[in-house]
Amino acid sequence: MLTRKQLEEIKGLQAVCEEAGGFKLKLNWDMLASRPQGRKDDFLHYEEGRLIGFIGLYGFGNKVELCGMVDPAFRRKGIFSRLLNEAVAVAEKRGARQILLNAPAGSESARAFLNHVPNRYFMTEYQMKWNGTSSPASEGVTLRPSTDGDHELEARLEVECFGFTEEEADSFNKELRAISNEDFYIIESEGKPVGKMRVDHLDGEAWIYGFAVLPHYQGRGIGRKALSAIIAKEDQKGYPLFLEVEAKNAHALRLYESVGFKSYHAQDYYEYI
Template sequence: MLTKQQLKDIKKLQEICESQEGINLKLNWDMLENRTENEKNDFLYYEHEQLIGFLGLYGFGNKVEISGMVHPTFRRKGIFSQLFKEAMAEITKHNFTKVLLNTPANSPSGKQFLQTIPCELIFSEYQMKWEQKELFVYDDVQIRQSVSEADFQAEVQLDVQSFGFALEEAISFNKRIKTENTQSFYVIEHDGETVGKIRTQRQDGESWIYGFAIFPEKQGNGIGKKALQRVILQESSLGYDVFLEVETQNAHALRLYETSGFNIIQAQDYYLLTI
């Protein structure tokens, strides 16, 4: 578990790196702020009480993602390589079958490090921001808070059917994210029937949309678009800037988001460790 001072130091280092390199780092703050005491997921490098290097592990079922940074003044000294070595030693203690490394697509320092390890680019994500656009609310599609065991089981099945989770992985993942107090979980209903899910995370004036899924047999009739528009209007009416992420190769989802008013602001690349 990270202390308040460590979280403050990580945020300060992030701001320095992003400002000097013109990038946006994906550090999954909802997870950083809700670490458990019995797991080691964060690796910090201090010099003279100043944080100059950070690496975080983010587990999603059988997959773990790695993201981190080093202060621009202290690069090319092997600091991130040391943190990476420590992190890999921790990863081997768990049953992860896939290790992904995340870097902003426009980060020269990130790409430089990735050239030193055996990995390959497997996919990229666009981060998108909603711009003001007239949207509509349709009465046949509703969103409501996820509150019951039946809702939880529907969310689990949606992760299995839509995102390729194994059943036990989906159960574990959903139990964990339910403990994160910055997120809100919604069930999507069409004519009174549960057909999908969506969740939001609010922080620092931003609302990010995650886990948006419709059961495959209910897709293709506009339910997803109507549900998305409800969430956008809900979050924007509360004063939040609305963001989401989508794989660059997911043409159907990308088209849906663009027609709903989202514009691409940057890309994140994901590399698969091949050892």
């Protein structure tokens, strides 16, 4: 569990690295701020009391994502390599089936480092922001808060839509509910629960995560109407709305664009091999 001082140090180091590199790092601040006690997910390197390097480990059921940074003035000293080796060892010990290295698209320093690490390109993920245009109507689809009785449906959606095993889905959802401050929603169509989404509020922004509709109900406009409903809800509260989508998921990309989301940044993922 990170202390408030450590979180401030990480945020400060992030600002230094982003300004020097002209990119945006994806450090999953919602997860950094709610790490469970007694588990090592963060790897920090100090020199003379100053944070110089950091890597965060983020578990998503059947995979682990790693993202980090080193102060530009201290690069090429093996700091990031040592942190990465430590993080990979922890991920492997936990039985991660896939380890993904997350780097800002277009980052020259990240590309140079990856040339010396065993990896293969996996996918690109786009951050998208709602542009404020009116979205389609949401009649026939409603959002309601998730309850304990929805756990089975939420786990099933992780399995059928995101490739989790049943055990991973069960564990992931229980841990998420235990540590997260997100709003959990169930999507209903004509009174039937058919999907889910989560919304996290951080630094005056609303982010959509875990958006999924059961395969049997896809292609009926339910997803578009559910997005329209959450757009209306968050816009009324004054939140700018964001989400993330894999570039290879062309259907999802078109869906989000159809309700007014536009891409503004990209992250590349490389599978550690």
